Amino acid sequence: MASSFSRILSSKRHVGILSFVGGSVTAGLLLHREHVSAGAPVRRSYPASAEYPDLRKHNNCMATNLTPAIYAKLCDKATPSGYTLDQAIQTGVDNPGHPFIKTVGMVAGDEESYEVFADLLDPVIKERHNGYDPRNMKHPTDLDASKIQSGQFDERYVLSSRVRTGRSIRGLSLPPACTRAERREVERVVVDALAGLKGDLTGRYYSLTQMTDKEQQQLIDDHFLFDKPVSPLLTCAGMARDWPDARGIWHNNEKTFLIWVNEEDHTRVISMEKGGNMRRVFERFCRGLKEVERLIQERGWEFMWNERLGYILTCPSNLGTGLRAGVHVKLPLLGKDPRFSKILDNLRLQKRGTGGVDTAAVGGVFDISNLDRLGQSEVQLVQTVIDGVSYLIECEKRLERGQDIKVPPPLKQFK
């Protein structure tokens, strides 16, 4: 799981990147916080005070934490591949946010962004992840599905179960910053590896540039197809450049394991099925992820990961596990109870409409998933969802019988 730098140093594929960053044998150590050196200084004609963005009407984590002093310190730095602070914060400058919904307001252009711009990203991460301090805490990774207890929901209530995460390929820039060649390389590496999946994971890739109308319609009917991002949060960060070049969808023949290539992250990995067998969904999730990791490692590649931040993804909100485990569950009575939000809060769950984030619940069916991403392991988060949803179903049943329900005590933040 942890990066094996010897593999990077010995792989011929990476010689180009190493020689670019200076040819130093210690280039591998660039990935350790203390040794990341910024790239060539950025050309500036104006002092930092003249360039500092106007954030007075803004409500996002970047705006809250980007003081003029931090801006001045970081504004002339770039990561070894040339990504700058102004690029990282552009989406947060362009999108002031909403009084009720606090967005993150910045992205990473590559793995090194989290080091070079740590003075800003660390407090942003701490705020977004409820106090997780990257400077002195470690993130646990655990993809051993056998540790899960129970996990089969009552299917009179749970209509479907799903677990998603993201993975980034180490050595290649992230979607806000990647060049066309890098993006194509991500596609090549991932598609090549996925072709090695077997058994119930056997599947195929549909490139967005080449899919037939028939294939496209099928993917829409299956609710698999993703489209060019329209959210200004994403487009302002540069993630939609060159669309649809090197974007695509892979899924297994059974349609229970799905991978998006080069959308908001290098890969988004999704395990899902109708019904309430979250245990099996998670088991397939872990098995599939580990198998994909093994297949890319065979070819000399690995995922971006470190023990401070877990899996590295484009948006700081998805660090750690990058995991959202959720169900579509019928809670018509509980959904109308004034204590619903508090119960969810204490169980560390969140609700969304059945269209996903920013949609409304229809017919009393809610999308319920984990709130947290960083500071707890995959197993812990999925267990939280299992225990929490079971409790919600119990509440619904009690309300059906005319019995009262209790608000559970709040779960501990970091385990």
Next chain:
Amino acid sequence: MPFGNTHNKLKMNYSSEQEYPDLSKHNNHMAKVLTPEMYGNLRDKETPSGFTLDDVIQTGVDNPGHPFIMTVGCVAGDEETYDVFKELMDPVIEDRHGGYKPSDKHKTDLNSDNLQGGDDLDPNYVLSSRVRTGRSIRGFCLPPHCSRGERRAIENLSIESLDSLDGDLKGKYYALKNMTDEEQQQLIDDHFLFDKPVSPLLLASGMARDWPDGRGIWHNDNKTFLVWVNEEDHLRVISMQKGGNMREVFTRFCTGLTKIEALFKERSHEFMWNEHLGYVLTCPSNLGTGLRAGVHVKLPNLSKHEKFGEILKKLRLQKRGTGGVDTAAVGGVFDISNADRLGFSEVELVQMVVDGVNLLVDMEKRLEGGDSIDDLMPEQK
């Protein structure tokens, strides 16, 4: 800027074939011209301020275009773009501007005395007259590439200069981020307010970054002379009024522009201009004069005539709906303006509009009376 100048060296780790964009479904001037060989020749270059080939073409890569409407598909990030990326820009310019060659010289003429007539377009048909152009301030990067500091400096310079205008040009600046609700409503009612661009053609080039920082609208008290600051260009200058006195509109336009240029020079700044490309603006389609002189004119009969399109072409005019580019005509009222920008002077273009619109109105009157317009058919200008 956000899409890659500091990143250019990273791309050099990959071959030109690996980086070359997929333009197989594209229909814009850039896509027609950018061969893999040209891409290979230009991809390691940067302007002194760091604008790269990929920055130039990003909007054209992201917006494949339309089978019927040919967009330009590339922009400039600074004055030097037109020089450093000549190999791409020259053929794009030639294609877009009717065969204008790299060796051609562009004539600038802002002396409104040289215009003949133009003060009596029939107000029963011509509802309003308007002339617009753009100006860029030499030494600053253009909207796709400028930093916040540069954009603010452009705004400050513009405010200072415009505040010195007097007489019938005396006016006031309204910064987009500071305007009151009342001011905003008034500007909307006057049809002056411009909004954050929504066109993907503009967004993909990075022009809308940091909105609304550094953007604003200046207009004179009479509401006949208007300047947009930091929208698609550093400055867009507009002279307009109701009725058909294009001459007066153009005179105010020339006077205003000349005064503004002098005020900038007093502050040691000049406009981007050279004798080959004329005034340098963000989009190659606006080079030369950057001038669009137009009227809103009632042509309900002529517009239904089978030769309407051909007539406009011969007169070197184009039609748009009354909402501007990409809108439909309402009630038989059309926006008629010059089709050209480069290779003709300002006076020549306005003359074409004045003469052309006069002819169109004559034709409309004939058709109203049930008479033929065959003898009025123009030669190709």
